[in-house]
Amino acid sequence: MTEKKSLTRRTFLQGTAALGALAALTGCTSSSLEEAPVNQEAIDGGEVEVRHAWCQMCGPARTSCSTLCYIKDGRWVNVEGNPAAGNNWGRGSRSLCAKGQAAMQTIYDPTRLLYPMKRVGEKGEGKFERCTWDEGIQAFADKLKELADDGMPQALGMLSPQFWPVLAQMGRRFMNVYGTPNYMHSAICASQRAASKRISIGPKADCAPKQMDKTELLVIWGANPENSAVNQGQPANIVKQKARGMKLIDIRPMMDQLTSKADIWLPIRPGTDGALALAFLNVIIGEDLYDHDFAENWCNGFDKLAEHVKQFSPEWAAEKTGLDAEQIRTVARIMGTTKPMGILYGNGIGDQQNDGNWECVSICLIEAITGNLDVPGGGGAGKVAPPPLVKTSAIDILTDRMPESDIDKENGFAPGVGNLVAPEFPRWYQGPKTWESGGSTAYYKGLMSILSEEPYPLRAVLGQGSNPFGATRQPKNVAEALKKLEFYVVVDTHWNSSCDYADYVLPACSHYEAGQQFATKNSPAGTFIGMNQQIQEPMGESRSDWDFLLDLAVAMGYGDDFWGGDMDECLREQLAGSGITLEQLREANGGIFVERTDGAKPTDPVYQNYGELFAMLPNGKVQCYNEWIGGKPNCMETGELGFLPEYSGPPEGIAETPDLVEEYPLIISDVHAYRLCEHSYYVSIPYLRELQPYPWVRINPATAKKYGIADGDWVKIESPYGWCKLQAQYFEGISPEVLMARRGWWQSCEELGLPGYGSLDGGADTTVLYNTDIEKFDPFHSSMAKQTLVKISKTEEGEE
Amino acid sequence: MSKQYGFYVDTDKCIKCWACEIACKQWNGIQAGTVARRKVHEVTTGTFPNVTRKFISLSCMHCANPACASVCPAGAITKRSEDGIVVVDKNKCIGCHYCFMACPFGVPQYTDEGMEKCDCCIGNGVTPGDTPHCVMSCPTQALQFGELAELGDAVSQMTAAEIVGTPLASANATAGPTVTAATVVMTPDELAIDDGGEKVAAVNSNGC
Helix, strand or coil, X not given: CCCCCCCCHHHHHHHHHHHCCCCCCCCCCCCCCCCCCCCHHHHHCXXXXXXXXXXXXXXXXXXXXXXXXXXXXXXXXXXXXCCCCCCCCCCCCCCCXXXXXXXXXHHCCCCECCCCEEECCCCCCCCEEECCHHHHHHXXXXXXXXXXXXXXXXXXXXXXXXXXXXXXXXXXXXXXXXXXXXXXXCCCCHHHHHHHHHHHCCCCCXXXXXXXXXXXXXXXXCCCHHHHCCCCCHHHHHHHXXXXXXEEEEECCECCCCHHHCCEEECCCCCCHHHHHHHHHHHHHHCCCCCHHHHHHHEECHXXXXXXXXXXXXXXXXXXXXXXXXXXXXXXXXXXXXXXXXXXXXXXXXXXXXXXXXXXXXXXHHHXXXXXXXXXXXXXXXXXXXXXXXXXXXXXXXXXXXXXXXXXXXXXXXXXXXXXXXXXXXXXXXXXXCCCCCCCEEHHHHHHHHHHCXXXXXXXXXXXXXXXXXXXXXXXXHHHHHHHCCEEEEEECECCCCHHHCCEEXXXXXXXXXXXXXXXXXXXXXXXXXXXXXXXXXXXXXXXXXXXXXXXXXHXXXXXXXXXXXHHHHHHXXXXXXCCCHHHHHHCCCCEEEECCCCCCCECXXXXXHHHHCCCCHHHCEECCCCCCCCCECCCCCCECCCCCCCCCCCCCCCCCHHHHCCCCEEEEEECXXXXXXXXXXXXXXXXXXXXXXXXXXXXXXXXXXCCCCCCCEEEEECCCCEEEEEEEECCCECCCEEEEECCCCCCECCCCECCCCCXXXXXXXXXXXXXXXXXXXXXXXXXXXXXXXEEEEECCCCC | CCCCEEEEECCCCCXXXXXXXXXXXXXXXXXXXXXXXXXXXXXXXXXXXXXXXXXXXXXXXXXXXXXXXXXXXXXXXXXXXXXXXXXXXXXXXXXXXXXXXXXXXXXXXXXXXXXXXXXXXHHHCCCXXXXXXXXXXXXXXXXXXXXXXXHHHHHHHHHHHHHCCCHHHHCCCCHHHHHHCCCEEECCXXXXXXXXXXXXEEEECCCC
């Protein structure tokens, strides 16, 4: 025995038993601004240097957590949360999540892409040779000029799974100047939920409580903050309020970590949340638990909704959701009578189901008709913070440069929307007022235009910081599209699983190597501003994402609109008027905190400010009967949207497709976010991979035993659309009819000797399992199902 | 002894995010795939849908009477009189594993350098008694650190009523931990109590 990685069960239990004699302590906060963070002597003596960075482990160009990075002998060795910035629970917090703690390992990852590469073999064959940056950028610019000469600039699509600033600001500016509206957004995103909220209760109203210290009941519904935003305030606040006495109901297929703290858990079948929401409305209205004053004064078509939901009884929903009808009724009553109530709903629903729009609309209506909107502790109703003391500006995306076509003019579309290859939202919805950032195409549908050539094929695609084999569903179809695509350019830190299909693959550096973005955080105590200081020179020939777009713009002859290709000039423009110079920011090792001296404190807003909240909605009221979207074309322009919430359910489900159940008896879904990864990235990082060495699938032990599958066995998982192999992890906190996995295993981890796995059939990616029939996507916002039926069998690791 | 520092684990607040584990590794320069001075453990009980999960972050207990130190033939393990932190001198450690056998918590682990365990971060430059990095990193403030007397006082004030009449009062599963008097405080948690192994369905270090 040379090492012992973890306590055994025996020793662990002995430990916990002894410790039990002591007990709880609350309210003790150990962190303080004054306490020495780390070997202060080493810092004072110059052995250790401290630099500031915005943690990018939750995605490229994110600026949620300010960090202090400790550099010794030229190497970044440690990182911690910056207590001055106001991360997580506020000033003084030095906390960081697991991913954030491992940030150093991302820049030293031996699997980093270091040199520009040019394809020399067939697409998908993987034959590449080194080239120069200039060659790659010039080739891309030449292709873009060719498209423009053909009168088809819109044949360029830019992939952007999340609205990350590099593409949402600089990229969008490039697109507007060049003339393509095809910003290819994943449709698996918070913006789906935001749109459903906008059309039902208005953009300014909210279901999640912004004064949770007053919330009596919190419903976590398909949200996953303990995995997707560990250090961004919510988990800390939820466990704190739970200790205060807040009741917690959790609606998720798996017993996640916060679920384990809940008073009631509804282990719902993946993809059936819409049915549950309709049954809640049925009970709340049917049993007269709604707020009559609100229904009478602030609801559009309440009676029509009341009549409509009569058909959705708890018994009807029980059949769909796999839940007990009486439990549905009980929870509906609790939600109808406990005030104030907030609903924290997240990416698990809304944008990962075929009927995500009506699902989220229904949740918004529950929050509204129970009288919980805009009351302290209910939905929204945040305190009004004093204004920021440092004012900066975002990059102007030059919306006015996008040519407005006759179709745009005639229909009131935002400029360019008439040219979208596959509108993410209906074109009529993408007007200048509702979609001010410009038009968007749905990622998957846009890629499929290459195969269908309807209404025209995309001819060039830029995949910058986005792996289309991981950012959308069914990589087999994506691979076919990329094979046929004329020109595919990848800019990434790693050789992602789509790179074999690229014409050029250009190496991006991390933001830790670039020093080209800043952000602010405002709090009652003051305003923090910090810059990504360059922690070290870019690895190999890697270059920053910002510089790539600037260089491309210059190569296109757009230098005048892009600061002559100088990012520093762009940054200076954003800082103009802030009172802080770029040089000051670059020198501020811990960022700059401007203290509030006027004594201003957060103030109470005007509560129940419904006139203003609902001003944008038809008749100025909550859309129980939706006159904003009802009767208008869907996003496919193949039919009309309805006025009242409907349930369609997953494309394959136990209740939905009983014929399939005999062959495919189990439901599978996967977690959208996991606390050790960022989508399909970071299983190359040793500290993170150590905690999840193999592609896992959670399975109830009773189910596994039925198939002769032991804990840790490899399992072949087959759906009607594809198959993959994952390693079984026994878990009691999941229904015997459900499996849950995590997507994205293409990266290897050299330090631990652990492999990467394929993204196509036979690999380890659940995305191959799902139905991608475009006709079944959400007709309003293009969300696609992430649930299907599967059969399982025991197998071995490796190729078959 | 003038002072005794210890950890406090609030199992109601721990969300098994693993921040403490990785914070411990990065600040103590521990390579992935080797040892872990701190681990987040999970106890899952019951069967679907009546399941309970509890998460407990543990490292060395810095016992009042450390059995590891008593048995060490090389005199490599010391309980510091000024703060009660138990430390190991790797220059003296001969890697004999006696301390692992003696420790009721199975804490000592070994690399080629010698025995590895928590030293409350004093080896990486944190002033003894200041907050170790695992505690500083905790996103939900589930993990705390302080003088045991203060932690104990707070505990007795807050939850004395809860302790009486619970299985916790007679929770000594073995004589070992009692004799060594671990200095870690936890929330009362009947699920973490072993009543002969019946209640405990699974204890995982990884996953989910």
